[in-house]
Amino acid sequence: MSPLLTITNLNKIYHRHQPDEVIALRDISLKITAGEVVALTGPSGSGKTTLLSLLGCMSKPTSGSIQLRGRLVSKLPERFLAQIRRTSFGFVFQQYNLLRDVSVLENVMLPLYPSNQSFRVMKKTAGAVLERFELQKMMRKKVKQLSGGEQQRVAIARALVANPDIIIADEPTAHLDSNLSEILLGILANLNTEGKTIIIATHDPAIYQSPLIQRRVSLRHGEIVEDKNQ
Amino acid sequence: MRRQLKILEYTLSSLIRRKAKNFSLIVVYAFTIATLGSVLFLTHALKEEATGSLTEAPALTVQRISAGRHDLIPTHYTTTIKHLPGVKSVTPRVWGYYYDSLIKANLTLIGSNNPPAELLLLDGNLPENPQECAIGKGVADAFGPAIGDNLVLEDNEQKSNRFKITGIFQAESSLLTNDLVILPETTLRTFFSMDPEMATDLVVEVYNPREIKTLAKKIKYLLPDTRPISRDEILHTYDTLFNWRSGMMLAVAIAALISFCILAWDKATGISATEKQEIGILKALGWETADVLTAKFWEGLVLSLTSFLLGILAAWIHVFVFAAPALVPLLKGWSVLFPKFQLTPAIDFYQLFVLAFLTIGPYLVCTIIPSWKTAVTDPEQIMRG
Numbered sequence: 262m263s264p265l266l267t268i269t270n271l272n273k274i275y276h277r278h279q280p281d282e283v284i285a286l287r288d289i290s291l292k293i294t295a296g297e298v299v300a301l302t303g304p305s306g307s308g309k310t311t312l313l314s315l316l317g318c319m320s321k322p323t324s325g326s327i328q329l330r331g332r333l334v335s336k337l338p339e340r341f342l343a344q345i346r347r348t349s350f351g352f353v354f355q356q357y358n359l360l361r362d363v364s365v366l367e368n369v370m371l372p373l374y375p376s377n378q379s380f381r382v383m384k385k386t387a388g389a390v391l392e393r394f395e396l397q398k399m400m401r402k403k404v405k406q407l408s409g410g411e412q413q414r415v416a417i418a419r420a421l422v423a424n425p426d427i428i429i430a431d432e433p434t435a436h437l438d439s440n441l442s443e444i445l446l447g448i449l450a451n452l453n454t455e456g457k458t459i460i461i462a463t464h465d466p467a468i469y470q471s472p473l474i475q476r477r478v479s480l481r482h483g484e485i486v487e488d489k490n491q
Numbered sequence: 492m493r494r495q496l497k498i499l500e501y502t503l504s505s506l507i508r509r510k511a512k513n514f515s516l517i518v519v520y521a522f523t524i525a526t527l528g529s530v531l532f533l534t535h536a537l538k539e540e541a542t543g544s545l546t547e548a549p550a551l552t553v554q555r556i557s558a559g560r561h562d563l564i565p566t567h568y569t570t571t572i573k574h575l576p577g578v579k580s581v582t583p584r585v586w587g588y589y590y591d592s593l594i595k596a597n598l599t600l601i602g603s604n605n606p607p608a609e610l611l612l613l614d615g616n617l618p619e620n621p622q623e624c625a626i627g628k629g630v631a632d633a634f635g636p637a638i639g640d641n642l643v644l645e646d647n648e649q650k651s652n653r654f655k656i657t658g659i660f661q662a663e664s665s666l667l668t669n670d671l672v673i674l675p676e677t678t679l680r681t682f683f684s685m686d687p688e689m690a691t692d693l694v695v696e697v698y699n700p701r702e703i704k705t706l707a708k709k710i711k712y713l714l715p716d717t718r719p720i721s722r723d724e725i726l727h728t729y730d731t732l733f734n735w736r737s738g739m740m741l742a743v744a745i746a747a748l749i750s751f752c753i754l755a756w757d758k759a760t761g762i763s764a765t766e767k768q769e770i771g772i773l774k775a776l777g778w779e780t781a782d783v784l785t786a787k788f789w790e791g792l793v794l795s796l797t798s799f800l801l802g803i804l805a806a807w808i809h810v811f812v813f814a815a816p817a818l819v820p821l822l823k824g825w826s827v828l829f830p831k832f833q834l835t836p837a838i839d840f841y842q843l844f845v846l847a848f849l850t851i852g853p854y855l856v857c858t859i860i861p862s863w864k865t866a867v868t869d870p871e872q873i874m875r876g
Contacts, residue, residue: 314871319775321869339867340779346870347777358772358874362508372776374497383497423777 263331264292265427265458266316271325273311273483285311286483289325293460295426298453300469301462303480309462310355310431312480316460317350317429318342347372351420353430357412359404365391365415366400372423390418394448410441417448427458434465442467449473498782502789517798524802524850525809531842532810533818539837541729548722550703551695553710556718563689568714572695575709577702583690585676587683589644594633600644600683602676614638615658621678625658629669642672646682654678695719762861770865771873783866784859791858795851803843811836 273286286308293299293316301309314320315327318334327335334345346352359368369387378386391397394414404412413433420428428449434442442465450473453459463469469477479487506513553572555564569581585602603617603625615638618624624642626634636642641653660668680687695710697703707719770783809815811834865873 311871314869317775319869320871340781343774343777343779343782346775352775354775354874358768358775360769360772363504367504371773371778374501375494375778375782377493379493380497380500419776 265295266293267328269326272323274323284483295458296456298459298473298475300474300477302469307480308483309480313429313431313462318345349425351425351428353416353420353433355432355435357416361405364401369419369422387422390422394418409436430461432463446471446473498785499789502786520798521802524799525805528803528806529809529818532806533815535839536834536837549694550697550722552720553693554718555716566688566690571713577697579696579698582694584692584694585679586691598670598672600672602679603673618657618675621675622654623657624654625673627660627669627671631659647684767865767873771870774870780866784863787859787862791855795854799847
């Protein structure tokens with residue numbers, strides 16, 4: 262099976278050639294196939310979030326390459342990267358990154374604004390995703406009026422609204438209790454059975470030791486120290 | 492197109508979301524525009540008023556100058572001027588200013604043999620008997636009388652003279668007719684204690700307007716104590732006077748504009764952490780830099796255009812409904828001694844365009860540049876802060 266994502270000799274250096282230079286990733290090579298559920302683990306500052314950002318085309322590597330379905334994307338202009346982020350990736354951020362003063366419906370519709378869908382279709386699509394996560398009754402509520410668990414579900418709904426192939430989640434259980442974490446794992450498992458590839462950065466054992474995770478990639482000081490199937 | 496409309500929809504929703512901040516910005520912006528707009532409206536309306544009133548004014552007016560000041564002119568000068576080739580007619584005029592201490596305003600008293608063209612707008616009749624008068628709209632408003640009532644004026648011996656009002660000018664507005672009181676010429680001569688052989692000035696009509704300058708030179712040559720004034724010279728004086736006054740006012744208003752620009756720049760360059768975060772989220776979710784900038788452009792345009800239109804509307808109401816109480820003492824100068832009068836709305840669209848260009852343009856630039864600086868950064872970096 263040809264890999265969905267291939268990264269080769271990837272390096273990421275922040276503030277390059279400056280006194281506060283930080284080497285976030287060193288010579289990372291990794292292949293992820295379609296339908297895989299991969300956990301990126303490691304302590305804080307090990308480079309998990311940076312690697313997720315690079316995989317999700319949210320930043321460019323200092324050196325090395327990233328291929329998506331065999332196509333080199335790491336050197337594409339920003340305009341194309343935006344298009345790839347919109348169509349291929351669904352992001353669930355650690356802090357949810359929802360617009361707090363905006364309604365649930367509008368938050369979920371955000372990835373659809375630059376699409377060619379009409380406003381009516383956008384609302385219908387977002388409504389359907391919200392229904393799936395039992396959020397339809399609160400679609401008019403502002404995000405700041407929701408609980409942490411509800412916000413997490415809105416963030417997942419937003420990640421799925423454009424029907425992407427790859428879900429990228431950064432510490433998705435960081436602000437959830439154990440019950441909500443289990444519900445989240447159930448949601449992710451369902452998404453995987455639908456064929457979605459899931460990449461999760463986590464240091465929560467409840468996540469990376471769960472049966473959902475098929476492969477665990479451990480990072481330390483910006484390097485892969487372990488890559489094993491579970 | 493659909494994409495643009497959706498982004499516009501998102502922008503409007505963002506504006507409503509930050510309504511307190513945007514409302515305060517609109518208030519400051521609109522106030523600045525209202526100040527500048529009021530100056531422009533008032534100056535232009537006054538100039539139009541003056542120019543309009545003078546279109547029917549005599550082509551040439553001859554005054555007598557004595558020791559450098561305006562003096563009464565002997566009526567026999569008419570004979571000398573009449574003999575000049577190209578002169579159609581010469582008419583002596585009797586008129587003068589009258590200060591009324593009750594309404595604290597200057598009135599212009601004119602002999603009814605020399606009515607100005609605006610008399611066409613008279614409601615009622617011109618005075619025919621010695622104790623009758625016709626008055627301007629401003630005089631009527633100041634004293635409150637109607638046709639048939641009496642107007643009381645004190646002559647130079649402090650003796651009260653009663654004049655029955657036979658007509659009121661219904662001029663829409665006019666700098667010249669507003670403060671007028673028309674009296675029979677003989678009555679006015681008596682009122683001013685004026686010698687029958689003298690007049691205030693002479694009105695000269697010519698056959699060919701292109702000869703006015705030459706005729707003025709000839710009159711000056713033949714009658715060295717006179718000062719011939721052409722209509723063009725009066726128009727030019729009005730123009731210069733109002734331009735100078737509006738220039739002074741604009742210099743003050745520019746300070747307001749600069750303050751506003753500083754505020755706009757501060758607002759725009761100081762893009763808040765929340766706004767940065769929002770741009771980062773939008774970019775991460777697949778918005779292109781152009782989409783973000785389009786949203787910011789619409790946001791700036793909606794804000795600045797709304798403020799501009801509100802400011803212009805406020806300026807219009809201030810000048811043409813309330814007669815510019817905040818600016819009139821500065822712009823009309825000595826004419827504050829006139830009775831109050833209503834200006835006819837007159838707008839110079841070129842000036843409005845320049846004002847729009849100088850305020851909306853810089854605001855849009857101030858809004859877009861910092862957003863652009865944020866939007867071209869990697870979404871990951873923006874969200875990390």
